[in-house]
Amino acid sequence: xxxxxxxPLDTSCKSITGAISNRDNLIFRIKLGDVKTCNLVLKSDxxxxxxxxxxxxxxxxxxxxxxxxxxxxxYCFLADGQKIGKNHLGFGEYGDFTGDFELLVYDYxxxxxxxxxxxxxxQIMPDRFCKADGYGDATGKRIRTDWGxxxxxxxxxxxxxxxxxxxxxxxxxxxxxxxxxxxxxxRVYLNPIFKANSNHRYDTGDYMQxxxxxxxEQDFKNLISSGKERNIEFIIDGVFNHxxxxxxxxxxxxxxxxxxAYNSKKSPYYDWFTFQKFPxxxxxxxxxxxxxxxxxxxxxxxxxxxxxxxxxxxxxxxGVNGVRLDVVDEIPDSFVKKITSRVKSYGDDKIVIGEVWExxxxxxxxxVRRKYFQGGELDSVMNYPxxxxxxxxxxxxxxxxVYKTVREQIDNYPAHSLNCMMNILGxxxxxxxxxxLGKRGIIKQNRSxxxxxxxxxxxxxxxxxxxxxxxxxxxxLYGVPCIYYGDxxxxxxxxxxxxxxxxxxxxxxxxxxxxxxxxAKLRNKIPALKEGKVTNxxxxxxxxxxxxxxxKSSLTVFVNCGDEVVDIKANGYEKEIMRNVKSLKxxxxxxxxxxxxx
Numbered sequence: 001x002x003x004x005x006x007x008p009l010d011t012s013c014k015s016i017t018g019a020i021s022n023r024d025n026l027i028f029r030i031k032l033g034d035v036k037t038c039n040l041v042l043k044s045d046x047x048x049x050x051x052x053x054x055x056x057x058x059x060x061x062x063x064x065x066x067x068x069x070x071x072x073x074x075y076c077f078l079a080d081g082q083k084i085g086k087n088h089l090g091f092g093e094y095g096d097f098t099g100d101f102e103l104l105v106y107d108y109x110x111x112x113x114x115x116x117x118x119x120x121x122x123q124i125m126p127d128r129f130c131k132a133d134g135y136g137d138a139t140g141k142r143i144r145t146d147w148g149x150x151x152x153x154x155x156x157x158x159x160x161x162x163x164x165x166x167x168x169x170x171x172x173x174x175x176x177x178x179x180x181x182x183x184x185x186x187r188v189y190l191n192p193i194f195k196a197n198s199n200h201r202y203d204t205g206d207y208m209q210x211x212x213x214x215x216x217e218q219d220f221k222n223l224i225s226s227g228k229e230r231n232i233e234f235i236i237d238g239v240f241n242h243x244x245x246x247x248x249x250x251x252x253x254x255x256x257x258x259x260x261a262y263n264s265k266k267s268p269y270y271d272w273f274t275f276q277k278f279p280x281x282x283x284x285x286x287x288x289x290x291x292x293x294x295x296x297x298x299x300x301x302x303x304x305x306x307x308x309x310x311x312x313x314x315x316x317x318x319g320v321n322g323v324r325l326d327v328v329d330e331i332p333d334s335f336v337k338k339i340t341s342r343v344k345s346y347g348d349d350k351i352v353i354g355e356v357w358e359x360x361x362x363x364x365x366x367x368v369r370r371k372y373f374q375g376g377e378l379d380s381v382m383n384y385p386x387x388x389x390x391x392x393x394x395x396x397x398x399x400x401x402v403y404k405t406v407r408e409q410i411d412n413y414p415a416h417s418l419n420c421m422m423n424i425l426g427x428x429x430x431x432x433x434x435x436x437l438g439k440r441g442i443i444k445q446n447r448s449x450x451x452x453x454x455x456x457x458x459x460x461x462x463x464x465x466x467x468x469x470x471x472x473x474x475x476x477l478y479g480v481p482c483i484y485y486g487d488x489x490x491x492x493x494x495x496x497x498x499x500x501x502x503x504x505x506x507x508x509x510x511x512x513x514x515x516x517x518x519x520a521k522l523r524n525k526i527p528a529l530k531e532g533k534v535t536n537x538x539x540x541x542x543x544x545x546x547x548x549x550x551x552k553s554s555l556t557v558f559v560n561c562g563d564e565v566v567d568i569k570a571n572g573y574e575k576e577i578m579r580n581v582k583s584l585k586x587x588x589x590x591x592x593x594x595x596x597x598x
Contacts, residue, residue: 002032002033002034002035002079002094003031003032003033004030004031004032004033004079004084004092004093004094005030005031005032005092006030006031006077006084006091006092007090007091007092008090008101008411009090009407009410009411009537012029013028013029013030013031014026014027014028014029015027015028017410017411017415017533018104018410018411018412018413018414018415018418019103019104019105019106019361019373019412019413019414019415019417020068020103020104020105020106021070021105021106021107021108021110021414022067022068022069022070022105022106022107022108023067023108024067024108025064025065025066025067026064026065026068026103027062027063027064027065028040028054028062028063028065028075029060029061029062030054030060030061030077030079030084030092031059031060031061032059032060032061032079033059034059035059035061035079035080036080037053037056037079037080038054038056038061038077038078038079038080039051039052039053039054039077039078040052040054040063040065040075040077041075041076041077041078042065042073042074042075042103043073043074043075043100044071044072044073045071045072045073045074045369051078052065054077061077061079068103068105069105070105070106070107070374070375071105071374072102072103072104072105072361072362072369072371072374073102073103073104073105074100074101074102074103075100075101075103076098076100076101077092079094082094083095083096083098084098085098085099085100085101086098086099086100086101088404089400089403089404089407090404090407090408090411101411102361102362102411102412104361104362104373104374104412104413104414105374106373106374106375106414107374107375107376109375110375110376110414110416111344111348112348112379112416112417112420113322113348113349113350113351113379113420114348114349114416115349116186116187116322116349116351116379116380116420116480117416117419117420117480117530117531118419118480118523118529118530118531119185119186119187119480120183120184120185120186120187120475120480120481120482120483120520120523121185121186121187121188121189121235121422121480121481121482121483122180122183122185122187122188122189122482122483122485123188123189123191123424123427123428123482123483123484123485124173124188124189124190124191124485125168125191125200125428125485125500126168126169126170126173126190126191126193126201126214127165127166127167127168127199127200127201127213128166128168128199128485128500128501128502128503129168129172129173129176129485129502129503130168130169130172130173130175130176130503131147131166131167131168131169131172132169132171132172132174132175134171135169135170135171135172135215135219136167136169136170136171136212136213136214136215136219137212137213138165138167138212138213139212141163141165141213142163142164142165143165143166143167144164144165144166144167147166147167147502147504148501148502148504148507149166149502150451150498150501151164151199151497151498151500151501152164152497153447153450153451153497153498154447159290161198162198162199162200162497163197163198163199164199165199165213166199166502167213168214168502169213169214169215169219170210170214170215170219170220170222170223171215171219171222171223173188173190173223174219174222174223174226174227177226177227177230177232178230179505180230180232181230181232182517182520183483183488183516183517183520184520184521184523184524185232185483185520186231186232186233187232187233187234187235187321187322187351187480188227188232188233188234188235189234189235189237189324189353189482190234190235190236190237191237191428192204192236192237192239193210193211193214193220193236193237194206194207194208194209194210194211194239195209195210195211195212196211196244197244197246198244199500200428200500202239202291202326203242203243203244203245203246203247203290203291204239204243204244204247205243205244205246205247205248205256206247206248206256207304207305207311208311208314217318220318221318221319224318224319224320225319228319233321233322234319234320234321235320235321235322235323235324235351235353236315236320236322236323236324237323237324237326238305238312238323238324238325238326238339239326240294240305240325240326240331240335240339241285241293241294241326241327241330241331242284242285242291242292242293242294243272243291243292243294244290244291244292245262245284245289245290245291245292246290247260248260248269249261249269249272250262250269250273250292251263261273261275261292262279262282263279265278268300271295271298271300271301272294272295272298272300272301273292273293273294273295274293274295283295285327285330293330296331296332296335302335302338305338305339306335306338306339306341306342307342310342312339312342312343313342316342316343316345316346316350321349321350321351322343322350322351322352322353322379323339323343323351323352323353324353324354324355324382324422325339325352325353325354325355325378326355327355328354328355328356328372328378328381329354329355329356329363329365329366329370330365330366333368333370333371333377336352336354336372336377336378337376337377339352340352340376340377340378341376351379351380351420352377352378352379352380353378353379353380353381353382353422354372354377354378354380354381354382355381355382356372356381356382356384357382357384357385358384358385359385359408359409359412360372360373360378360381361373361412361413362412373413373414373417379417379420380417380420380421380422380480381421381422382422382424382427382482383409383421383422383423383424383479384424385405385409386402386405386406386409386421386423386477386479387423387424387425387426387430388405389401389402389404389405389406390402390425390470390473390474391425391433391436391437391441391470393544393561394437394466394469394470394561394591395437395440395441395466396561397542397561397562397563397590398542399539399540399542399543399544399561399562400539402473402539402544403537403538403539403544406477406534406537406546407537409421409478410478410534410537415533418478418479419478419479419480419530419531420479420480421478421479421480422479422480422482423474423477423479423480423481423482424474424482424484425470425471425474425484425487426484426487426499427484428484428496428499428500429496430495430499431443431493431494431495431498431499432484432486432487432491432492432493432494432498432499433467433470433484433487434455434460434463434464434467434487434490434491434492434512435453435455435463435492435493435494435499437462437463437466437467437470438455438459438460438462438463438466438492439453439455439459439463443494444494447495450493450494450495450498451498453494453498454492455492462591464490464509464511464512465591466561466591467487467512467515468515468591468593469559469561469591469593471515471516471519472519472557472559472593472595473544473557473559475519475520475522475523475529476522476523476529476548476555476557476595477534477546477548478534481519481523483516485503486501486503487516488512488513488516489503489505489507489508489509489512489513490508490509490512490513491503522577522595526548526553526555526597527550527551527553528548528549528550528553528554528555529548529555530550531550532548532549532550532553532554532555533548533549533550534546534547534548535547535548535549536556540566541560541562541564541566542560542561542562542563542564542566542590543558543559543560543562543566543568543588544558544559544561545557545558545559553597553598554597554598555595555596555597556595556596556597557593557594557595557596558588558593558594558595558596559588559592559593560588560589560590560591560592560593561590561591562590563590565587565588565589565590566587566588567585567586567587567588568585568586568587568588568594569585575596575597576594576595576596577595577596577597578593578594578595579594
């Protein structure tokens with residue numbers, strides 16, 4: 001087999017790492033053995049193909065591409081007629097079995113929230129984080145008086161209603177801002193805060209009213225203002241794909257004075273929804289009839305959300321810093337652009353984050369290739385692929401998965417987007433990370449068993465070791481780490497609702513909390529963790545390592561999840577941070593790590 005070297009993360013092979021702008025000139029170089037000709041095959045996502053001859057400079061073939069229009073492209077090489085494509089680790093390799101490399105071209109004018117990069121996020125489910133007595137109106141709500149009790153999960157009258165409230169509120173969150181500041185939190189992401197029937201509030205009842213149980217508009221203003229005093233901004237959850245059936249807009253049960261879409265075809269909201277047979281057969285999210293889906297063609301609804309004095313305008317005027325778009329892959333690109341345009345009208349530092357569970361640069365949703373990062377749409381997405389790769393690596397000890405994912409994301413995303421990625425280990429939609437790790441991924445599937453599923457002492461101790469590795473990677477790779485409330489104090493829980501228990505600081509694990517505080521200080525102190533590029537990505541014998549470089553400083557991380565003890569050669573580095581030693585080699589046991597700074 002003829003020798004080949006092509007690494008898209010090596011600038012001697014691809015002059016710009018990752019996605020490029022439509023103003024960039026891009027140079028490809030590929031080193032080959034005894035080959036006479038090599039061509040670059042460039043394909044647009046629409047199927048148009050160009051075969052471009054490359055020049056030979058002593059068996060290094062080179063081509064400089066003219067500026068490309070924004071869009072998604074794919075490329076490979078033909079060396080004497082044989083394909084050189086992308087192998088399973090992202091390098092060039094001979095063979096028809098290989099895939100094509102991705103090349104995303106974005107609008108050079110794309111702005112991004114630079115102030116967001118380098119920060120730390122914290123996700124809060126408002127009903128379960130903190131309750132301040134004397135605030136919020138509980139009228140019509142089923143209020144629990146046992147803060148920290150097991151959330152209801154059994155069906156009543158054949159339905160899981162999620163209507164038991166513990167009473168967390170805006171003032172409760174405000175009372176914890178100093179605590180969040182100790183964790184160096186710069187952005188708080190709030191799950192839905194608009195009026196709704198459920199404790200998770202994804203069934204919006206009225207977009208123009210904060211849920212009275214959370215507090216008044218003034219309470220929200222006080223929260224925003226107190227946050228700004230501590231350099232903490234707030235991001236809200238934008239649930240714009242569906243509403244609740246018990247809402248101003250649908251009004252299925254007649255609980256509102258409005259004429260809802262369910263009540264009459266003459267309702268001002270009728271075209272917001274899609275009926276197959278009026279009024280009882282209508283399109284709903286995943287067939288859940290309490291969540292009627294918004295008609296994708298309703299310009300009136302889009303204007304209601306994005307127009308002047310609309311939902312976003314109101315929240316942004318109150319000081320909200322951005323929005324996380326729930327199930328963004330079910331919202332048309334044109335609507336996403338309107339949302340982003342409204343948010344960015346308040347400044348480029350405002351952020352739009354999408355809920356995407358896959359690679360968002362090439363995602364196909366409902367038969368349509370999405371254009372989230374080509375310009376004018378998303379700044380960031382929830383980084384589920386990295387989360388899954390980290391968990392897989394820690395549980396199995398196979399470092400190739402996280403190595404492959406990290407390389408692929410660096411290769412596919414614009415560099416500025418990488419620094420904005422919302423790096424998660426758990427959310428309101430996934431089991432608690434400590435539970436997943438402590439159980440080594442083998443968790444209960446039956447809700448009646450989940451209620452009593454807690455880690456044994458041995459599982460808990462092991463889970464903490466694994467959690468340190470997971471959070472270290474979360475905090476030191478590209479992107480912005482997002483702590484799901486309570487993970488930093490050792491909270492446990494399987495799927496919803498057991499991952500949504502009440503935050504109870506009195507039951508904290510100080511070892512876990514102190515570890516998160518260490519990571520927060522490390523991230524705040526070292527510039528490379530805010531703006532640095534990820535380089536020198538390697539894996540061997542269960543060890544995964546990488547370096548973050550910025551100007552003249554760098555931070556190098558080694559983690560070992562394999563079964564072998566591996567000696568880390570420390571020559572060329574300054575002292576190791578945790579051990580505070582200088583040594584030619586440091587032995588890493590399983591679930592051990594080393595952090596070098598210079």
